[in-house]
Structures are given as structure tokens and as C-alpha cells.
Amino acid sequence: MNKRLFVKGNDALAMGAIEAGCRYYFGYPITPQSEIPEYMSRELPRIGGEFIQAESEIASINMLLGASACGVRAMTSSSSPGISLKQEGISYMAGSELPGLIVNICRSGPGLGGIDASQADYFQAVKGGGHGGYHIIVLAPHSVQEMYDLTMLAFDLSDLYRIPAMILGDSVVGQMKEALVPHSYRNPGLPSKNWAVSGKGGRKEQSIIKSLYLGDGELEAHNLKLHERYRILKEKEVRYEGVELEDARLIVTAFGSAARISKTAVRMAREVGMQVGLLRPITLYPFPEQAFRKATETCGRVLCVELNAGQMVEDVRLSVHRDAEVFLYGRPPGAGSQPTPEEIFEQIKKYYEAIS
């Protein structure tokens, strides 16, 4: 199992899902994530699973809802416009307390946009993309290895909290090939899904999966219960990577593929003796608020690098110490607009040199 493989990010994600016990996939073709349904359509029938190429994104998210209601691990994957179509179903899953994995290998937008790497779906992912005021768990891999590892984690967190989980990637992490060391999945001792439907089969009480609450005070109580779970998520499940934060006088922050490029830029800065660190959110929801707060108690400057015109920067500004300054280097997506490490290094120099 510990062999080193040379695979694409999308394939690594599909491998991680199967290793984590996912046997049901529902999806609709869209670039740049098509390797995922292709992998699943090949592998799932061999291991007793089910693959359905649905008639639409809407149908596939609702098939996921149905499968998840039965208590099994199931998933769908798509890209930005397709994820917009899924928002109705995601809201129903959130309201019905159903786990399940939704993968968004983002395209650039708005509208049909393009297929280039983009992080423009950040708001949609972390603020609750559908109606009704909810959140889902959002994880942002920045390597092929993380496409594998975080997919397993997404299933675990989703099952534990009964909240849908999303992997938010883009064509860089989805399409690039690099080394992957697959490892066996280990169940962290998750509770049994005794809420699932199965046919009453001897049970006295029905299992009912629903999001409609019409009784006096019922819906408010339901919402407060969900929001208490979001609070616990923030308390217990935040994940981030910190690189050389201890002595940093400027912190670069970025997630996913932008973090990958920023890492190189930070290394370039260190090589010339600049005290620059990197704070990379791995969980975009729950957002690492405390990590930003703590890091900016001693470091007063944060540079946020994003492949959009500025979205995560808002959460960074809400999280940092009140005296910290937050700068944005936002590159709206499109062909040829991926920043180079050198371009980010120029930005680092600009804000670093301004420190008196």
C-alpha cells in the first residue's frame, strides 16, 4: 500500500474516496474534473459499487441525497457551473443533516467563463452556497497527496457532524501529476448511522429524513442545533499549515493552488533573508480564525494571494488582530492569469520593504 505512485490529482481524489469506503458515485460530465467520473465508472462496478451518469447536476446531487439517506458513503463531483446547479440539493442535505461528499474542481467564471484554475467559488463554498442559512465543511487540497488525504478526512468529518463536505480544488490540483503515497483508510471510531432509512424492519419508530419543520418553534430549534454544530466545528476541526510563522514580519496567506505558488515565493524571500511566513488554511470552513488572530499578535502585516478578485481576504480581515494590516494580491482567473512565484515575490517585496 505504501508504494509511490505518479498520478493526477483527480485520480488521487477518486482513489482516496474508494479507499475511504465510498461505493456510490453520481455525476455529470464537466471539465476539468472528468477524470473523477471516468475513474469511478471503471472501478466502482468491479467492487460492488454503483456509478450513475445522471441526466443533470440536479439529479446527481439528489441521487447523492437518496444514497446518503441510506447511511452509505457516497459522492458527486463537478465544476463551478455544475456546482451552482447542485446548490438546491446541498441546501436540502444540510437541512436534512445528511453527510456526503461534493467535489468542486473549479472553473473560472462568471457564467461559462473558462476552464482555467480559479478560486472564484470561495464565497459560494464557505458562506453556504444555497438558500436558507447553513454551512458545509470545505477542505482545500494544495497537492496530489492532499487530494487523496483530505478526501478521506472530508468523509470522516461529514459523517461525524452530519454536514455535507466539499473538496474545493481547481484545474491545477486536479490535473497536475505528482507523487502520491496511498495509505489505508482507518475509521476514527465514527458513530453508527442509526438515523438512516432502511425500511422499518422491526423498528418501532420510522426513520424520516426531512428538512421541513412547520411546528411552532421547531425550525428555530433545528437551525440553532445546526449552528451549534458549526460552532463545534470551529472549535475542534480547524486545520491549517503554518510555515516559518514564528519570526515572520510579513505573513503570506493563500489556499489550494495559490498557496502552492506562494510557498515558492516565500522560500525565495527567505533565501534573501526576508522574514516571511506562510499561513495556509486547509479547512476553509471552519476558517482558521484563531490561527490568524494569534499569528497577527506579533506580525502586523498579512498579504492574501487569491485566484479571484478578493474573497478569502474578507475572512482574513475579520480574523486578524485589530492592529494588523491586510493586503490583497487578487488575480481574477482566466487563461494566462496564473501568477508566477516571481510575481508573488514582487508583491512580498513591496509590502515587506514598507515595514519601517
Next chain:
Amino acid sequence: MTTVLKPAFQRPVSLKDVQTHFCPGCHHGTIHRLVAEAIDHFDIQERTIGVASVGCSVFLYGYFDVDVVEAPHGRAPAVATGVKRVLKDRMVFTYQGDGDLAAIGTSEIIHAANRGEGITVIFVNNTTYGMTGGQMAPTTLPEQVTTTSPYGRNVGSEGYPIRMAELLSILEGVTFSARVAVDSPRHVLEAGKTIRKAFQCQVEGAGFAFVEVLSACPTNWGMNSLKANERVGREMIPYFPLGVFRDHTAKAGKKPQGESKLSHLGKKS
């Protein structure tokens, strides 16, 4: 020797002993009963999962004593697909109104039918959106006045009522498609038999079964119960003829049914 007298009429076991929220003269109660009788007949209450839709029939779980998943508007056949693909040996049915199935959910019903999903679909056609207050439905009859067709449905701009039972009957994936009504004792008996057949189709693993039930909505039609009931025969049946439009149950035979993998589930008392 004592003679044990069997009650001639009793509530189906699968139907809860509760009052429904349906309006006086509404046919949902009758149709609920017929579905419950079919579930009792095959003794499948313990392994049945209902999929509720959006509209007057959303409270399915309040009336049927079976496990229920609530689907977004129109998506019940996709949700049922997900359930059935996981729980292959369970009985899965959807219960949908005309706005749900023939407008917003047209794509889901056609493709679930075309895949030949082994589910049973009960489609209640009352020519209007009941829950939202009587708007024009895809099944609203020509010239019929509704709150959003106040001058009567104009087929020139609003199109014609869709005959779903016939439409689905041409799909190769469909095993059984029929239309019934519940406006007279004779029709109720026939409807009961047809719904039973649609469940038998699933019990035997024969494939996708669809039953359209013509139904009255006195409140939104602005009629008393009697007049509404009469309208079903006078206006609806001439446009939506009763009958079986496809029956491949004999040649469909038994499809292989896999075992459900439920070892991951904990027991619930």
C-alpha cells in the same frame, strides 16, 4: 365451535391512525389508502421506503408508517434512484403531484423511467398546484381557469396538458404505465388493483412502474366535493383516458437483485 368474524373494513396497517390535513373532498386520502393497501397486501411495510415530494403530499411520513425521505421539488425520482441503488432489496416508491412530476421534475421522471429504475411512482394529477393555492399546472385543461390562468388556459400560448402516462409508455425502460381515477367505487377498485400491480412489479424485480391517478381538488377548483368529483369524469377522463399504456411485466421477468449492504448501520430500538 366459535366463529371468528373478520372485520369487513379496517384501516391498513401501513397507514397511521391520524387525521389528515387534506381538504374535504380531496382524493389524496383515498389514494394514500390504496397505496397502503398495496403495501399491506405484499407485506412489505417493514422494507418499504417512501420518497415524499413537495406539495400537498409532502406530509407522507405523517400518514404512512414507513421510512421516508423527503425530496426537493420534482427530484423524488432521483432521490428514489439513490435509495434503490443502495437498498436493492427494499421497496421504494415516490408519491408526486402534477406540478412536481410533470413540470419542475420532468427531467428526473423521464430519466429515472428510461433507466428502468426498479421503483414505483404514484402520480396524482388534479390539474392544479394545490398547496400553493390553485395555479396553472402542466396538466391544467384547455380553457380551465386557475389563479395564474384567470382567462382560462390558452393552449396557443401556454401549451397543452401533458399526458404523462402515455408519454412514459414509449420509453423502453418502463415496465408498467397506467392511468386510473378514484371518482367512483368502480374506479377506486380498479385503481386499487392497478396500484397493487405497480407494487407487484417492484416486488418481482420487474422494473419501473408508473400509475397516474386522476384526482379532485375541490378547494382550488372552487367546487363542492360532489361537483369536483363529477368533474373528474366529465372533464378529465375525456382528455386523460383511463387504461394501461404499457405492460411488460410478463416479459420483464425477474431482474437480479443484489443484497443490500447494511452492516455499516447501527441498530435502532
